[in-house]
Amino acid sequence: MSLPPHRVDYLPIVDRPRIEWPGGARVALWVAPNVEHYEYLPPRDPQRNPWPRTPWPEVQGYGYRDYGNRAGFWRMVEAFDRFEIRSTVSLNLAVFEHYPEIGAAMLERDWEVMSHGIYNTRYLHALSEEEEREFYRDCVDTMRRHTGKALLGMLGPAVSNSSRTPDLMAEAGLLYHADWMHDDQPVPIRVEAGRLVSVPYSTELNDVPVFLQHYDSDEFVAMAKAQFDRLYREGEQSGRVMCLAIHPYLMGMPHRIRHLEEIFAHVRAHDAVWHTTGGEIARFFLDHCYDDFVAHAARLQAEPEGKAQDAR
């Protein structure tokens, strides 16, 4: 029996239906730049202070991130173009309204937009059910208004979530949730109605924790290459997902862009890679794998002495 919150059944990665990505790829790679706006004077949240360094405004923290939109993003876009890397932008959707040039640059390149909430200073933690429902309406409408497209997935705004989040996401028609760090493959997330999957994002292969907690660009490149190489090897048995999570205010810095390019060059030097997006991974999984995964998990639960334990 799964443990609370009963969202995910246990499925050991060595005993699952095989995932065969399009074109026989071993790794589905999605690159997720987080394009964000942190408010200068956000509404007060009872549980979380985005700007703890000084009484507000906190212009250093604000400016560091604002740099990403004014300068870093544009340098980063060139690197994506040069290596023809597809992007799934984890977007604070109000960026469409504040900075239309950024929206246009993304749409011009047919980048996929994933919701990262409205602002990175508006959290889901303390919202009531109705407030959170209204939040998804806003996200879906804003997406439709600016792109003409349906919203497919979300990484919670500033990685905030509530216990109801998966249910309300599915209710709003979203397909995938990126806040689950528990796997190297998509996994069904149990919701009250409809279907939802996790598409693995990364809090490890992510420039924010890497740079803010001790390491620098060389380590980030070494991590990314090692991550890719291992998943590429294992992906021969069954497809894996790799996410590269970055922020323009960090990887778009003049002294870091060559490191990002080194990572891009490394993945581009391998053939069996599906250069894809969060939404495409989710759709593929829903169409080809979801039912098998659910059935297999039920079988593992039902067979206490299941024979499959030795498979590896």
Next chain:
Amino acid sequence: MPAERRHGMDHDHYAWSALPTRPALRWPDGKQLALCVIVLLEHYEWEPPEGSYGLRRPSGGIFPLPAPDYLRLTHREYGHRVGVFRVLDALDANGVPANVAMDALTAEHYGWLGRHCVQRGCELLGHGVAASRPITSRMSEAEERATIARSVEALTRLSGAPPAGWLGPECAESARTPQLLAEAGIRYLCDWPNDEQPYAMTVADGELTALPMFLETDDEFALWTRRMSLDDWAAMVVEAATRLHDDGADSGRLLVLTLRPWLIGQPFRIGALESALRAVMSLPHIWAARGSDIVDAFRTAGR
């Protein structure tokens, strides 16, 4: 109680003993270093019971978030779903027996994984009920006994035998823990990172041996708390093992290496473990063993 100013320890769990004053310890077959690798399978609950003690900064995730902290909780879950298989394969590939500290919630709710560990021949250590329910002095004696009993029962049901060893959840204890573990039939305890050899603990019932974990090579302490670089960690493990191995020519040494699949089992980290194990296992007089075999050898040596 504050310390009394007298010779020896300021508690009764074990006697003071300076390593050079001990008789030489001889491992079987002229081995110089016993390597005991413990893989931690710890479940971190989304909603721990009210009153559970929580570390101020539990590991995992990105930074402390209000509950439910999806990032941290699912990061910790990665070990059970994915990382553990990489770690166990790395141990197998290098001929290192796996000791698995498995908490009761894992044993009870991850049946496939528990049976898999048993089938692979892993030695199971008691590891409490959950990482989110560490044993501390805030726990009543009755609660602590119940925690130990549930842990022992869950592993007994799973493997057919009670666990010989114990590693506390979050390596935490109350002042009662060693006594209660000995009463429950536990033979060895790994929580106190204070020695390079096993030593006898002082208990009223049974016979309890300390197999001290080595804190600095612990993956969480090195890679998460101290944020060492991965290459530096691997080099440190090899250097520590090499020096202990060489010192072990005079009197045998022990290295207890503790590993968390959610951490060292990440795709980009596992290669560092593999290379460190390859180097350590190429030492000429290395003995990689199950905890209970190390305890047997230590006690057979008359200690």
